Amino acid sequence: MSEQTITEPQEYTIPRPDISHLVTEDDTPVDNLFSEKQMRLLADSLFNGWSGPSDGRSFVAMTNVGLYYGLRTPALVPDLLLSLGVTPPADPAPKENLSYFVWEYGKAPDLVVEIVSNRVGNELGDKLLDYALAGVGYYVVFDPFQALGQERLRVFGRRVNSFVEIDERWLPAVELGLTLWEGPYENWPPTLWLRWVDKKGRLIPTGAERADEERQQREALLAKLRERGIDPENL
Secondary structure, rough: OOOOOOOOOOOOHHHHHHHHOOOOOOOOOOOOOOHHHHHHHHHHHHHOOOOOOOOOEEEEEOOOEEEEEEOOOOOOOOOOEEEEEEEEOOOOOOOOHHOEEHHHHOOOEEEEEEEOOOOOOOOHHHHHHHHHHHHOOEEEEEEEOOOOOOOOEEEEEOOOEEEEEEOOOOEEOOOOOEEEEEEEEEEEEEEEEEEEEEEOOOOOOOOHHHHHHHHHHHHHHHHHHHOOOOOOHHO
16 A cells, blocks of 8 residues: 655635725825814823723724725725724834725724814715725714704714614713713813713723822822821821
């Protein structure tokens, strides 16, 4: 009986699609100062005040970054996107890491936010349809200056292959809620902002707010110690 040669199974690597024709940055500035600060506020509180979903999944939040869901489809550029269960690339330099390519991350974003500046963006028309085609879970439209109508905040949830407007402001699939809040942020006076909240309606703090809360808690603890005749410096 002749000996049979056993060959090891070969590993096959699926080649990455050619994205050389895609524009990942065009140096176009944001449309106004309010939008720029509002984007930063949303991202700031996610990174500094939110621990992520309860199941421990990681997340990415990006502002003003291209979202590609097809090789021959123009990029969408949401003011903010949030995607759960994914991690940022270790090396941001390669072109495939410069934008949010759905095929690289393995999924569409769970949520996108658009901040309305005027009617040109067509946030309730073509953009709404495009984000539905991209597979986005929630589509949030914040219209601070009421350019599109009386409602400042509109939320759409994915239903099969389209969006349906929803009244709920708690979004269970991302474990985040939304609210309109008037107050100061950075060097701006009290202004109406779009903010994240937890399930109990409490604001997700920014980095500065979280530091201030920790300072107040520390000062309260020190005050209690002094009331009991304990010098904190001698502990």
